Amino acid sequence: MKAVECTKYGGVEFLKLVEIEKPSPKESEVLIKIHATSVTSGDARIRRADPFLIRLIFGCKKPRKSVLGVVVSGEIEAVGKSVKKFKVGDQVFGSAGMKFGAHAEYVTVSENGVLALKPDRMSYEEAAAIPFGATAALHFLKIANIQQGQKVLIYGASGAIGTLAVQLAKNQGAIVTGVCSTSNIKMVKALGADKVIDYTLEDFTKNGETYDVIFDTVGKSSFWGALKSLNKNGHLLMASAGMGLLMGSAIVSPFINKKIASGVIEETADDMNFIKLLIESGKLKAVIDKTYSLEQIAMAHNHVDQGHKKGNVIIRILP
Ligand SMILES: NC(=O)c1ccc[n+]([C@@H]2O[C@H](COP(=O)([O-])OP(=O)(O)OC[C@H]3O[C@@H](n4cnc5c(N)ncnc54)[C@H](OP(=O)(O)O)[C@@H]3O)[C@@H](O)[C@H]2O)c1
Structure with missing residues (x-):
């Protein structure tokens, strides 16, 4: 599958589009075919190693999890043997959390992770503008x-x-x-x-x-x-x-x-389900600034780096 690796901390030139093995879900995981994701301020900060503390947490010279990206919006393609909450074909949105890996065509997420069914009538791109x-x-x-x-x-x-x-x-x-x-x-x-x-x-x-x-x-x-x-x-x-x-x-x-x-936030599936209900009742909408393809991810990071995006920067993976 196609994925974007961050090969070194620093500028966007260290983001490389590569072919890597498609992951397969462990017993309690789902495999998501990603339709859309986002380059968040968090992704850009990790790529830049800003602040320096990021090197201590995520890896000294480059991120240990080389495929960045936390926001997931896509369709479940396969489920592990013990998965009960989701089934193949479910349209979901959420976060891969500290596992990262969402700047790719596929990602695996625990069924107990920060995942919910995508709101009805919301596009995958709009849904990718919500979780972060x-x-x-x-x-x-x-x-x-x-x-x-x-x-x-x-x-x-x-x-x-x-x-x-x-x-x-x-x-x-x-x-x-x-x-x-x-x-x-x-x-x-x-x-x-x-x-x-x-x-x-x-x-x-x-x-x-x-x-x-x-x-x-x-x-x-x-x-x-x-x-x-x-x-x-x-x-x-x-x-x-x-x-x-x-x-x-x-x-x-x-x-x-x-x-x-202050401090680091805690994300939960309950939060995602609550957010889904608000969206379905018309009380929450997505704000998208720009949309790029996976091949254009360096441009997306550049835009996020400016610090003036309006809402969210989306990466469309499937047309
Ligand atoms: N604590 C946690 O666990 C946690 C979790 C998620 C994110 N974060 C952090 O939260 C921060 C915000 O994330 P985000 O994704 O919402 O940021 P963002 O979307 O990148 O913020 C961009 C917005 O900031 C505004 N802005 C820039 N300079 C400003 C200023 N001087 N005064 C007022 N507004 C200004 C810009 O508006 P203008 O163009 O109008 O200036 C722009 O719309 C990031 O540092 C991120 O790392 C922390």
């Missing part, structure tokens, strides 16, 4: 346990996590403010944000407004400014916090009446 952002957004928003009428600010509202966080927070009854740049204002409003702040014109930490929840999805807001803009007992959620911020927040947390959450 939705599981991360849901993970953090669950921590804040948003109540009806609470004021929630989503910083980086136009990215993969942000576009889904705006919709999920709105769905939980929040009054949502999205922060993005000028060209994304219309899109963020269309996703349901009650108010949009253009970060190129206004600093949300300096306008006197306060919030019950501030979710920085891209790690680019001011930590102290965000804390100052939180109401008492408010939650600061940080999807992308480096070591400095992690240590800083651990030090200040005991001394403030505000809660700070």
Whole structure:
């Protein structure tokens, strides 16, 4: 089968389209014929080994799992002997998680992995725009346990996590403010944000407004400014916090009446099933910026590397 290997950390020139053996499912695994996947900000960060810690976790000179890609959207072609949850022909979407391997024509995933039936009437490409952002957004928003009428600010509202966080927070009854740049204002409003702040014109930490929840999805807001803009007992959620911020927040947390959450997300099949129901009831939609073929994956990584994608970058594997 065709797959893209990351042969060395660094630029997109180290991504090679290769022929490798098609995997076969173990006893409790399903084999998925991938129709669409995504190049996520996570894939691009691993390829770049950014931050350096990635080398300690995923391999020193190159990723041990050389085929990157976590997002899966496709059809089950075969199942292992003991698989009960899925059958051949099921259309599924989800995440291959730390096994990676989704930048390929086929991948195997445990039947107990982060997998759900694909929502009816959603294309494979649209479905590939959901798992990465939705599981991360849901993970953090669950921590804040948003109540009806609470004021929630989503910083980086136009990215993969942000576009889904705006919709999920709105769905939980929040009054949502999205922060993005000028060209994304219309899109963020269309996703349901009650108010949009253009970060190129206004600093949300300096306008006197306060919030019950501030979710920085891209790690680019001011930590102290965000804390100052939180109401008492408010939650600061940080999807992308480096070591400095992690240590800083651990030090200040005991001394403030505000809660700070960061760290690595946990994705579950229950989350995917919950997300599927929201999509089917029209409450969550996919945002796709650009679509590429597997052969064009270097272009897709280049686009993601710019840090300004709108929602998701999709790789279409089957026409
Ligand atoms: N904690 C975890 O386990 C976990 C899980 C998943 C992802 N993450 C991390 O979460 C981060 C976000 O992921 P993502 O995929 O959602 O990112 P993304 O889609 O790549 O974010 C792109 C968006 O960020 C916006 N942006 C760029 N600079 C900005 C700024 N200064 N202020 C406000 N918005 C800005 C861009 O909008 P403009 O073009 O308008 O600037 C663009 O729409 C990544 O660092 C990823 O590694 C962490």
